[in-house]
Amino acid sequence: MSGADPAVAPADEPALCRRARGLSGRTIAEVARELGRALPHAPGRAKGYVGTLVEAALGASAGNRSEPDFPALGVELKTVPMSAAGVPRESTFVCSIALDRVADAEWAESAVARKLERVLFIPVESERGVAFEARRFGAPLLWSPAPAQRARLRADWEMLADLVGRGELDRVTAHLGVALQIRPKAAHSRVVRLGPGEDGSVWTLPRGFYLRRTFTASVFATAAGGASGMGR
Amino acid sequence: MSGADPAVAPADEPALCRRARGLSGRTIAEVARELGRALPHAPGRAKGYVGTLVEAALGASAGNRSEPDFPALGVELKTVPMSAAGVPRESTFVCSIALDRVADAEWAESAVARKLERVLFIPVESERGVAFEARRFGAPLLWSPAPAQRARLRADWEMLADLVGRGELDRVTAHLGVALQIRPKAAHSRVVRLGPGEDGSVWTLPRGFYLRRTFTASVFATAAGGASGMGR
DNA sequence: CAGGATCCACTATTGGATCCCG
DNA sequence: CGGGATCCAATAGTGGATCCTG
Numbered sequence: 001m002s003g004a005d006p007a008v009a010p011a012d013e014p015a016l017c018r019r020a021r022g023l024s025g026r027t028i029a030e031v032a033r034e035l036g037r038a039l040p041h042a043p044g045r046a047k048g049y050v051g052t053l054v055e056a057a058l059g060a061s062a063g064n065r066s067e068p069d070f071p072a073l074g075v076e077l078k079t080v081p082m083s084a085a086g087v088p089r090e091s092t093f094v095c096s097i098a099l100d101r102v103a104d105a106e107w108a109e110s111a112v113a114r115k116l117e118r119v120l121f122i123p124v125e126s127e128r129g130v131a132f133e134a135r136r137f138g139a140p141l142l143w144s145p146a147p148a149q150r151a152r153l154r155a156d157w158e159m160l161a162d163l164v165g166r167g168e169l170d171r172v173t174a175h176l177g178v179a180l181q182i183r184p185k186a187a188h189s190r191v192v193r194l195g196p197g198e199d200g201s202v203w204t205l206p207r208g209f210y211l212r213r214t215f216t217a218s219v220f221a222t223a224a225g226g227a228s229g230m231g232r
Numbered sequence: 233m234s235g236a237d238p239a240v241a242p243a244d245e246p247a248l249c250r251r252a253r254g255l256s257g258r259t260i261a262e263v264a265r266e267l268g269r270a271l272p273h274a275p276g277r278a279k280g281y282v283g284t285l286v287e288a289a290l291g292a293s294a295g296n297r298s299e300p301d302f303p304a305l306g307v308e309l310k311t312v313p314m315s316a317a318g319v320p321r322e323s324t325f326v327c328s329i330a331l332d333r334v335a336d337a338e339w340a341e342s343a344v345a346r347k348l349e350r351v352l353f354i355p356v357e358s359e360r361g362v363a364f365e366a367r368r369f370g371a372p373l374l375w376s377p378a379p380a381q382r383a384r385l386r387a388d389w390e391m392l393a394d395l396v397g398r399g400e401l402d403r404v405t406a407h408l409g410v411a412l413q414i415r416p417k418a419a420h421s422r423v424v425r426l427g428p429g430e431d432g433s434v435w436t437l438p439r440g441f442y443l444r445r446t447f448t449a450s451v452f453a454t455a456a457g458g459a460s461g462m463g464r
Numbered sequence: 465c466a467g468g469a470t471c472c473a474c475t476a477t478t479g480g481a482t483c484c485c486g
Numbered sequence: 487c488g489g490g491a492t493c494c495a496a497t498a499g500t501g502g503a504t505c506c507t508g
Contacts, residue, residue: 040484047483048490055490063486064488081492091478093491126492174479184480185488205480206487213478272506279505280468287468295508296466313470323500325469358470406501416502417466437502438465445500 009059013073013142019058020120020140028124029133031057039133046132051079054122054137066095068115075142076119080216081126082138088220089126092211096185099195099204103165107154110161112180112209116153119143121220141223149179149219156180157209167196169204179215182207241291245305245374251290252352252372260356261365263289271365278364283311286354286369298327300347307374308351312448313358314370320452321358324443328417331427331436335397339386342393344412344441348385351375353452373455381411381451388412389441399428401436411447414439 010016023031028050032039035056040046055062060069060077069077081089095111107113123138145153156177163172164182174183185208192203242248255263260282264271267288272278287294292301292309301309313321327343339345355370377385388409395404396414406415417440424435 045484047492048485051490052485064490066488079491090492093489096488181479184482186482187487188482189480191487208489276471277506279470280507283468284507296468298466311469322470325467328466413501416504419465419504421503423465440467 009061009070009072011072013075016058016070016073016075016120017140017142020122020142023054023057023122023137024139026137027133028053028135028137031137032133050124051077054079058120066111068118070120074118076115077122078119079122079124080220082123084125084127086123086220086224088213088216091181091183091213092216093185094180094209094211097164097182097207097209099164099169099193099207100201102161103196105161107157107161110157112153112157116145116211121216123220141220143219143223146222149215152179152215160209164207165196167198169195169197169202169207172207174210177212179212181210181212183210184208241293241302241304245307248290248302248305248307248352249372249374252354252374255286255289255354255369256371258369259365260285260367260369263369264365282356283309286311290352298343300350302352306350308347309354310351311354311356312452314355316357316359318355318452318456320445320448323413323415323445324448325417326412326441326443329396329414329439329441331396331401331425331439332433334393335428337393339389339393342389344385344389348377348443353448355452373452375451375455378454381447384411384447392441396439397428399430401427401429401434401439404439406442409444411444413442413444415442416440 010019029039032053035053037053037056040049052062054060055069055077058077061067061071068074078092080092083089095115098111102110119142121141121143123141125135125138127135156179160172160177160180160182163169163176172182174181176182184205186206189205191206193206194201195204196202197204242251261271264285267285269285269288272281284294286292287301287309290309293299293303300306310324312324315321327347330343334342351374353373353375355373357367357370359367388411392404392409392412392414395401395408404414406413408414416437418438421437423438425438426433427436428434429436
């Protein structure tokens, strides 16, 4: 074993960061072996595997509960697939939308605001041509939104929550929002959920909030010594 | 006739701007008719037609000479095809590259810097679905680069001129440069010109400097009341 | 040929769909 | 089902090729 007992949650942020840095440079296969976990059975059938693996490696509260991964620290954990150029390859899921309750919510109380207040990003190599099990973890980033970033997220959230609350879900597409967007969140497109419609409730596809790839890219770029914090 | 005699160059910038504003809202067909010019014979065979038409309409010195379109004013004229959203659809040609002379040139003396010091942009509607002759001119923009824009152009130019001067023309692609890029400028790809190579001179494709679409977009966005002048 | 540009095949992006696990 | 995410067909973007005129 290489560090503290992974089954136990880290006591504080420094301890968490130490564990996270311990992953840097190591491969998925190495970490899986140390935790006694099998690698995914089939290539392309590995969605979510790395996220779960990192949860175990860092001692996050496992499972599907709607609280931070590290409840005592208020820290949310996200793995981010990175291209060789150091740019995220995918958007980042934030949380599902409670379609029936978003109407009269306030930004400060929202699940999005709470989840994003403190996030530990773990970059993972993700390049066609590098075998899944050989992909390496990168340097972790413990992030809280800068004022301009928080303002951007809030503006997007208020615009989107307003649309949902007004029953205009059918106007909501992933095109909306600069930093934050709404996209489907379901096993497939026939799944339905009750949500606000033009006349009362309608059956609709479950949705989630996601961070755009460009936003996450700017978060990493800024942290790496970038200039502005937002913008190109 | 709607304004001053188009055959005569405007006396000063205000006069030029008045003529340019006179085009706003009018169609290519209307302007062509007033100047007694035939419309292009075939659709898709109209490259350059609008540029030449506007030169005539505004009293620019016609022809292929390497001086500003309005020599007395030091103003360069560029038509810009615009999408319905008000964003340029194409990059903007600036000038050809003297491959054999760019090596020891200085930015301030360069053709790029001189051409871009004062530019009159004339937007033209350019949307599949709007017939060529029915496309309308937009509000003109008389522009000089803001300090940040000039610095960006200079940095790009120096990087590119350096590559060309060092005989590394084969490493120059249109990917290089944030605001300014180098692309082929010839009738077709078999045209060759003598330029600097790794060992003396080599035959190579003629090239030109172009403004990227994103840069021209930011120029228009800023002038339209935008915030930053550069950036997204 | 130099200046006026646009065309278009290919690549990059991404919105919507989908998959695994507990 | 909710949390962990990635997949991929369709669209947007653009680099290199091309076209017209004087």
